[in-house]
Amino acid sequence: MATGPPSTAEKAGAQEIATQSEVLVWHDGCLAGLESADEFADASIREMPVSADECIAVANTAAKSGVANQLLLHRAGTTETALRNAARLPVSGAVEFNGTADLPIVRTALTRLMPDSVFINLTSGTAYGLAVAERFCDALRHRVALAETKLTELSILLHEASANAILHGNLEVTSSPAATGFPGLQTQYDAIERSLSDDDMRNRRIDLTADWSDEVLNIRITNDGPGYTAKLGPMLKTDAPRRGMELINSLADRVEIDQGGRRLMLSIDL
């Protein structure tokens, strides 16, 4: 098992390697439809290891120090197991890839690979029902020195932020004060199902990106929706989005929302 974050000496020593290495692109079995992998011309392509042990072995043989030259491509509908295993891989980013239409997203992802940083970028359809925030916390656990209680708080924080981004941002599901009781809940579930069956909404992306130093962890959660802002005013007992924002505000040290509600930026002091 990769034994935690690299030391400063290890980082300094391998910084040169990072700038000269070619990019390694792992994929989660999602290149099958492509005619050729030429679009990734400067990269080495490898299929993601299947088991946790294999991923750990890869992590242990990788240079443990600021080498930010690995990207992972996930297939649509990737599994919980694949995400768990991927958390151990020494990649600086992971992005869902569904074919040539997603090449611009991959090209952008390749420019975003940085030391002391990790991101995941999935469609809402794939993210829905996967514990993406918790798996992202797994990835952070392998990279940043964080106490267990801090990781638990982080999983709550990231889950609430991701839920808002997917539900209210990408899927445009709003919670109506009139939707009380169990019928109200059913109404919300129906609205979610409708949005998930809409191709455009289902393909809207959610992106979680973290970067860190010894003092602070910064996380940005972005969605592709039309913009969403948490409601003001007295909070109803069953108003989950407001409770979610309250939790986010109480668990993060700094919170900022911009891009019309499409981006939430959190900062946690370490």
Next chain:
Amino acid sequence: MNGRLTFDEHAICRKLIGELTADESNNKIINLSKLEFIDSAGLGLLLRIQDACSKSGQTLSLKVPSDGQVQKMLQVARFDQLVPFV
């Protein structure tokens, strides 16, 4: 209850509602000690259940775990002030 009581786990939420609706006791207890994860939607569901209970003259309380994400969530949300713990 096992699994995750979250915004995207509709089946588990529906199952919980079904079980409680079928339970005829006046003092209902939901056991959260084996639940893996709960979010604000899960908390909202528990409050909806509490509302339904009080409309029928019933009470709701929660059996809670001593540690883990669920314990932390209930603590941060000060949920014991909304639904009693046993």
